[in-house]
Amino acid sequence: AQTVTQSQPEMSVQEAETVTLSCTYDTSESDYYLFWYKQPPSRQMILVIRQEAYKQQNATENRFSVNFQKAAKSFSLKISDSQLGDAAMYFCAYRSAMGTYKYIFGTGTRLKVLA
Amino acid sequence: DAGVIQSPRHEVTEMGQEVTLRCKPISGHNSLFWYRQTMMRGLELLIYFNNNVPIDDSGMPEDRFSAKMPNASFSTLKIQPSEPRDSAVYFCASSLTVPVGETQYFGPGTRLLVL
Numbered sequence: 640a641q642t643v644t645q646s647q648p649e650m651s652v653q654e655a656e657t658v659t660l661s662c663t664y665d666t667s668e669s670d671y672y673l674f675w676y677k678q679p680p681s682r683q684m685i686l687v688i689r690q691e692a693y694k695q696q697n698a699t700e701n702r703f704s705v706n707f708q709k710a711a712k713s714f715s716l717k718i719s720d721s722q723l724g725d726a727a728m729y730f731c732a733y734r735s736a737m738g739t740y741k742y743i744f745g746t747g748t749r750l751k752v753l754a
Numbered sequence: 755d756a757g758v759i760q761s762p763r764h765e766v767t768e769m770g771q772e773v774t775l776r777c778k779p780i781s782g783h784n785s786l787f788w789y790r791q792t793m794m795r796g797l798e799l800l801i802y803f804n805n806n807v808p809i810d811d812s813g814m815p816e817d818r819f820s821a822k823m824p825n826a827s828f829s830t831l832k833i834q835p836s837e838p839r840d841s842a843v844y845f846c847a848s849s850l851t852v853p854v855g856e857t858q859y860f861g862p863g864t865r866l867l868v869l
Contacts, residue, residue, distance in 0.1 A: 674857065674858075676860075681862075682791075682843055682862070682863050682865075683860065683862050683863070684845065684847070684860035685860075686857050686858075686859070689857060730797065732858075734858075740785050740802055740804055740809060740849075740851055741799060741802065741810065742787070742799070742858055744796070744797045744799075746796045747796065747797075
């Protein structure tokens with residue numbers, strides 16, 4: 640069975656600085672999708688970025704980018720020029736490209752942004 | 755599109771009462787997911803439907819929980835009888851199954867407190 644691990648329960652970053660959140664996963668599949676979701680204090684889960692495993696190029700969305708290392712089964716999220724509004728819980732998620740429709744979520748990393 | 759709609763947003767009830775949570779997925783989405791989030795257990799998948807059919811309900815905690823999807827635009831999660839340990843935020847999410855890997859979109863959640 641697939642698993643997703645976020646080993647950093649909490650991270651802090653100074654405003655305008657860069658921070659990287661870690662995510663590793665375990666799977667025997669070769670084709671899958673990876674996601675980062677943000678959950679601010681409002682509790683709304685918001686998609687930040689997604690990555691297709693078959694693509695070698697790392698996904699980028701404005702200040703958010705990923706470092707996808709397929710062989711290492713690593714999928715880290717880099718937030719550049721951190722803003723106070725980036726403070727939230729961040730969840731990494733995995734979805735198989737076949738069979739199950741299930742998304743597997745990590746336990747989350749709480750990001751604090753210091754002014 | 756209005757996004758995934760959940761009601762009520764907040765529910766306070768007494769132990770033993772029946773609770774019904776409602777969800778309207780994004781129009782055209784054919785997969786629907788119910789999650790529960792607590793501090794202790796994180797984000798747990800309770801059940802998911804594909805084309806209105808329950809595919810995997812292995813996450814449903816016990817017989818007190820039941821979920822239905824009578825049509826493509828409506829789903830309910832019912833707890834009867836409710837217990838204090840059911841207090842949590844319940845999320846509904848929807849996605850397309852084709853193309854594979856489509857993003858899952860979350861509703862705002864229902865915050866349930868059982869006294």
